[in-house]
Amino acid sequence: MSQATLTINSRNYGAWSLRGWLLCKFAGLDFTVEVVDSNDPDARAELLLLSPSFLVPRLRHNDLVIWDTLAIGEYLHESLSRSLLPDDPKAKAFCRSVSGEVHSGFANLRSALPMNIKSRHPGFAVWAGAQADIDRIETIWNDCLAASGGPFLFGDHRTVADAMYAPDCTRLVSYDVKTGAVASEYVETILAMPELIEWTAAARLEPDDVEELEMEF
Numbered sequence: 001m002s003q004a005t006l007t008i009n010s011r012n013y014g015a016w017s018l019r020g021w022l023l024c025k026f027a028g029l030d031f032t033v034e035v036v037d038s039n040d041p042d043a044r045a046e047l048l049l050l051s052p053s054f055l056v057p058r059l060r061h062n063d064l065v066i067w068d069t070l071a072i073g074e075y076l077h078e079s080l081s082r083s084l085l086p087d088d089p090k091a092k093a094f095c096r097s098v099s100g101e102v103h104s105g106f107a108n109l110r111s112a113l114p115m116n117i118k119s120r121h122p123g124f125a126v127w128a129g130a131q132a133d134i135d136r137i138e139t140i141w142n143d144c145l146a147a148s149g150g151p152f153l154f155g156d157h158r159t160v161a162d163a164m165y166a167p168d169c170t171r172l173v174s175y176d177v178k179t180g181a182v183a184s185e186y187v188e189t190i191l192a193m194p195e196l197i198e199w200t201a202a203a204r205l206e207p208d209d210v211e212e213l214e215m216e217f
């Protein structure tokens with residue numbers, strides 16, 4: 001019997017946690033969730049034992065520990081589901097490329113519009129640097145959806161890319177960001193997934209005692 005535990009931090013603020021959790025859900029992994037507060041010194045010490053980088057998400061599956069979101073996605077695809085990346089080699093390379101952009105980029109968006117599922121900022125003024133990230137994301141979504149036919153970025157099943165961009169869908173809603181029709185429809189598709197509804201309901205139950213963060217954590 002497989003034993004899997006995903007370590008996360010906040011469901012309301014933890015964009016990387018959401019990505020890792022969605023990957024496990026998309027792959028059909030039977031797993032339990034362990035929540036740690038990475039700002040608490042004791043929890044950080046404990047997390048260091050669990051994850052060599054301090055960072056979450058961190059997946060323990062049987063005797064293996066994986067502590068990077070893309071690595072978790074690749075591992076689940078190879079060992080469990082075969083569904084997290086497209087079969088077609090060109091689409092697979094494209095999926096890895098747009099997922100890699102999230103991993104290494106969009107710093108302005110992260111710092112100016114941190115994920116905060118519970119918050120709403122009507123009329124939020126997006127500065128030019130963050131808007132450039134949003135424009136790039138919209139271009140990626142438009143290109144993927146035009147090539148695949150949707151409703152997900154690479155067709156009719158969810159891939160690593162949909163998990164990577166899911167926090168950005170919540171950001172666009174929280175910060176009242178206007179996009180074109182294709183992107184708006186994609187955001188609605190992602191927010192309507194049962195998994196995201198489950199995550200959002202749990203985020204709403206988190207205490208509100210964390211001050212607004214200045215960057216994604």
Ligand SMILES: N[C@@H](CCC(=O)N[C@@H](CS)C(=O)NCC(=O)O)C(=O)O
Nearest residue numbers: 014016017038055056068069070217
């Ligand atoms: N690129 C990493 C990013 C992970 C990351 O930044 N995790 C944040 C939480 S969302 C974290 O653990 N921050 C806690 C800390 O730095 O102490 C990944 O793919 O997993």
